[in-house]
Amino acid sequence: MNDSLPFSLGRVGVLAGNAFREAVRHHVFRFMTLFAVALILGCLGLGELNFGESEAKFIADFGQGALVLFGSILTIGTAVQWLGGDGEPRAVLTVLAKPLRRSEYVCGRFLGTWMVVLVFCALVTALLVGVLWTRTPAASVEAMHEAPLVGLGGVSLAGVAVAGALQAVKFGLLTAMVLLIASFAQTNLFALSVSALVLVICHLQYLARDSWQAGQGWIERLGGSLVGLVFPNFQLFGGGEWLEVGVGVSLVAAGRVAAYGLAYTAVFLVLAVWSFRRREI
Amino acid sequence: METTKTRIAPDPRPPAIEIRRLTKDYPLGFGRWRLRAVDDLSLTVAPGQIYGVLGPNGSGKSTTLKVLLGLITPSAGECYLNGIRSDDPAARRAVGFLPEVPDFQRFLSGRELLRFHARLCGVPRVGRETRIAELIDQVGLKGAADRHLSTYSKGMIQRLGLAQALVHDPAVLILDEPTAGVDPLGAEAISALILDLKARGKTVLLCSHLLTQIEEICDRVAILHRGRLLAEGSLVGLLGQGDRQSLVIEPLAAEELADLREWLASRGRKILGVDSLPVRLDRFFSRAVTQAENEAGVKGAAGSLRP
Numbered sequence: 001m002n003d004s005l006p007f008s009l010g011r012v013g014v015l016a017g018n019a020f021r022e023a024v025r026h027h028v029f030r031f032m033t034l035f036a037v038a039l040i041l042g043c044l045g046l047g048e049l050n051f052g053e054s055e056a057k058f059i060a061d062f063g064q065g066a067l068v069l070f071g072s073i074l075t076i077g078t079a080v081q082w083l084g085g086d087g088e089p090r091a092v093l094t095v096l097a098k099p100l101r102r103s104e105y106v107c108g109r110f111l112g113t114w115m116v117v118l119v120f121c122a123l124v125t126a127l128l129v130g131v132l133w134t135r136t137p138a139a140s141v142e143a144m145h146e147a148p149l150v151g152l153g154g155v156s157l158a159g160v161a162v163a164g165a166l167q168a169v170k171f172g173l174l175t176a177m178v179l180l181i182a183s184f185a186q187t188n189l190f191a192l193s194v195s196a197l198v199l200v201i202c203h204l205q206y207l208a209r210d211s212w213q214a215g216q217g218w219i220e221r222l223g224g225s226l227v228g229l230v231f232p233n234f235q236l237f238g239g240g241e242w243l244e245v246g247v248g249v250s251l252v253a254a255g256r257v258a259a260y261g262l263a264y265t266a267v268f269l270v271l272a273v274w275s276f277r278r279r280e281i
Numbered sequence: 282m283e284t285t286k287t288r289i290a291p292d293p294r295p296p297a298i299e300i301r302r303l304t305k306d307y308p309l310g311f312g313r314w315r316l317r318a319v320d321d322l323s324l325t326v327a328p329g330q331i332y333g334v335l336g337p338n339g340s341g342k343s344t345t346l347k348v349l350l351g352l353i354t355p356s357a358g359e360c361y362l363n364g365i366r367s368d369d370p371a372a373r374r375a376v377g378f379l380p381e382v383p384d385f386q387r388f389l390s391g392r393e394l395l396r397f398h399a400r401l402c403g404v405p406r407v408g409r410e411t412r413i414a415e416l417i418d419q420v421g422l423k424g425a426a427d428r429h430l431s432t433y434s435k436g437m438i439q440r441l442g443l444a445q446a447l448v449h450d451p452a453v454l455i456l457d458e459p460t461a462g463v464d465p466l467g468a469e470a471i472s473a474l475i476l477d478l479k480a481r482g483k484t485v486l487l488c489s490h491l492l493t494q495i496e497e498i499c500d501r502v503a504i505l506h507r508g509r510l511l512a513e514g515s516l517v518g519l520l521g522q523g524d525r526q527s528l529v530i531e532p533l534a535a536e537e538l539a540d541l542r543e544w545l546a547s548r549g550r551k552i553l554g555v556d557s558l559p560v561r562l563d564r565f566f567s568r569a570v571t572q573a574e575n576e577a578g579v580k581g582a583a584g585s586l587r588p
Contacts, residue, residue, distance in 0.1 A: 014401050018386075097376070099371060
């Protein structure tokens with residue numbers, strides 16, 4: 001292709017802003033946020049079902065679960081719509097007929113979708129911290145004045161914030177993967193199904209890595225190594241180990257996980273651009 | 282006596298649209314079978330023309346437009362927009378496009394959508410909002426500009442599509458069925474708008490099933506069938522001057538008609554047929570609705586679209 005139009009960050013910004021505006025007004029965002037908020041607030045009444053954990057730890061785990069579940073649905077549901085629907089994606093015809101590069105379109109959609117997920121993660125994490133704060137015994141609050149943001153009822157607030165941030169990085173990576181799938185998918189149903197499958201594979205990737213390392217036959221090792229390399233390990237983004245007070249949040253370790261996620265994101269984004277470049281609309 | 286020959290200086294500008302030996306095949310399944318949508322098509326549209334492309338469904342009109350806009354890759358041949366290869370995004374700087382039955386993000390308002398497209402095309406901030414307001418007024422969406430597109434009718438979406446194609450004041454407009462889903466009044470207004478664009482020096486490539494519309498506004502036409510060019514040329518050149526004339530006159534009494542026949546016979550001519558001319562339905566409809574709107578005092582309603 002003969003591209004004499006230079007890549008423009010301005011156009012990427014316009015596309016990202018539009019994608020964000022569109023997604024944030026979409027029912028998927030509203031419903032997922034509502035469900036996550038309802039689940040976190042709902043667990044306040046389930047204190048007796050804490051399975052022996054402290055109430056704060058139970059709320060933190062529940063909140064993390066809501067973040068992971070609804071964040072994944074929101075990411076896939078939003079990113080998969082980037083071509084505008086099944087069959088002929090007519091909603092993008094008028095956009096791609098404008099003077100812009102396909103790479104700008106993909107990057108704009110990626111940033112717009114990721115911004116929506118970042119807003120979701122920030123809202124849910126802030127709510128989780130707020131709920132934990134309200135359920136903290138007075139004694140803990142007094143302790144907090146001496147050492148702010150250390151812990152509430154056995155749960156580290158810093159750990160909750162870092163876990164939320166790592167989930168946001170993971171959803172960015174998931175966005176790039178879904179965009180890659182949607183760049184060649186002919187229908188939304190196909191893109192949705194494959195994206196959901198990829199999400200499951202990425203969460204179970206550690207099993208493939210284990211078989212790669214401990215496998216007996218070469219086929220098992222080769223298959224394991226391929227799955228282990230192609231699919232990122234989503235278990236790394238859990239951040240659950242830093243939720244407990246006393247464990248201590250390792251910013252270096254968190255940074256390493258974030259760098260791992262961002263590197264995979266860049267690779268999948270480049271692949272999505274490459275795949276979409278020749279896509280016939 | 283010295284004679285001077287008047288020479289028409291050749292237009293130094295490149296053709297607004299040039300298609301050279303374009304072929305487009307679509308693969309069918311996994312085999313080697315291919316569907317040929319466009320077959321060795323060559324066309325040239327000069328700047329300032331209204332060029333009509335006609336053809337039945339599946340004749341390759343939309344595929345040709347998509348290749349022109351770089352949305353699909355040709356199997357062979359090449360296309361140029363204002364002298365720039367159409368697979369270069371820069372070629373689309375001066376092009377506005379309205380697809381057949383356009384669709385837009387339903388959670389935006391009409392004004393937001395136009396603002397998005399204007400920013401994408403690099404319309405300067407100064408004067409952008411004025412331009413958008415003008416276009417909204419021009420396509421008759423003033424009362425609906427701030428409503429979500431999910432509340433728009435098919436015809437309103439079509440008119441908004443036309444506005445987004447015009448938002449950066451392009452030199453070339455590519456319109457695929459611009460009157461699809463639009464009522465007769467709107468269709469008439471769109472025709473007037475296209476003629477106004479021509480008067481302002483714009484080039485329009487128009488695909489339409491409405492033969493009357495094509496005949497009324499186009500300078501040249503091309504007829505496609507199964508991806509091949511069947512005929513191409515100016516309307517006069519294609520339809521010819523003919524060997525008959527028609528005079529439209531007020532109704533004559535029987536004796537007046539007999540006198541006329543006699544008079545013509547004395548000059549070796551004869552009347553071949555006498556028909557009363559009915560009013561065209563679209564003109565009748567347009568007149569009736571306009572009259573009703575005037576009586577009701579409706580001004581600037583959604584149906585009004587003016588150039």
